[in-house]
Amino acid sequence: MTTFTRLAIPDVILVQPVRRGDDRGYFCETYKKPEFDAFGIDIAFVQDNESLSREVGVVRGLHFQTPPMAQAKLVRAVRGAIFDVAVDIRKGSPTYGQWVAATLTAAGGEQLLVPHGFAHGFCTLEPDTLVAYKVDAPYAPANDAGIRWDDPALGIDWPVAPGAAILSGKDRAAPLLHDYATPFTLEPAGA
Numbered sequence: 001m002t003t004f005t006r007l008a009i010p011d012v013i014l015v016q017p018v019r020r021g022d023d024r025g026y027f028c029e030t031y032k033k034p035e036f037d038a039f040g041i042d043i044a045f046v047q048d049n050e051s052l053s054r055e056v057g058v059v060r061g062l063h064f065q066t067p068p069m070a071q072a073k074l075v076r077a078v079r080g081a082i083f084d085v086a087v088d089i090r091k092g093s094p095t096y097g098q099w100v101a102a103t104l105t106a107a108g109g110e111q112l113l114v115p116h117g118f119a120h121g122f123c124t125l126e127p128d129t130l131v132a133y134k135v136d137a138p139y140a141p142a143n144d145a146g147i148r149w150d151d152p153a154l155g156i157d158w159p160v161a162p163g164a165a166i167l168s169g170k171d172r173a174a175p176l177l178h179d180y181a182t183p184f185t186l187e188p189a190g191a
Ligand SMILES: Cc1cn([C@H]2C[C@H](O)[C@@H](COP(=O)(O)OP(=O)(O)O[C@H]3O[C@@H](C)C(=O)[C@@H](O)[C@H]3O)O2)c(=O)[nH]c1=O
Pocket: 049, 051, 060, 061, 063, 064, 073, 120, 121, 122, 138, 139, 168, 170
């Protein structure tokens, strides 16, 4: 059975599927909706994404789509490893502005469930890291938004020196959380 572990911000959940090994290697059910439903996570994923980051220290984030196109994400590394981060940007949340992180490795198969109302980003820990994730709303460029990865108010403990991080131009220019009027309010867990 897949195990689900709530992190310090309990709406963010570490998901650990089972790998069944044999002489050939292993078999793993990487996503099984009935198990998520049984844990109380009712999400209908509609798009699968994959990104390749060649270097160690590539930072992608912190990203989210605004309502009504908000995305929950189920994230994993299929090659290499990432430091994966979720930041609570839900107005009225007791953990607004706080972050949690998990290391997701291809070797371990860990996954992170990032719900609506969170900004998401990651930093690669190995070269040629391939990240795959499921989302529950299709890509909507008009709703694409971001917060600065190194916003001092967030104080995320990234495993890369600020000057060494490799970023897109869009991510370098993202606003600070303080300067951004978040469209999210606290929703029930799993929403
Ligand atoms: C996210 C996305 C991007 N694109 C396009 C837009 C652009 O031309 C190219 C690269 O887009 P980006 O620079 O936004 O890619 P990237 O920086 O990898 O963005 C991703 O970062 C991680 C942290 C997330 O959480 C994702 O939701 C997503 O925002 O791909 C799609 O066609 N579909 C998509 O779903």
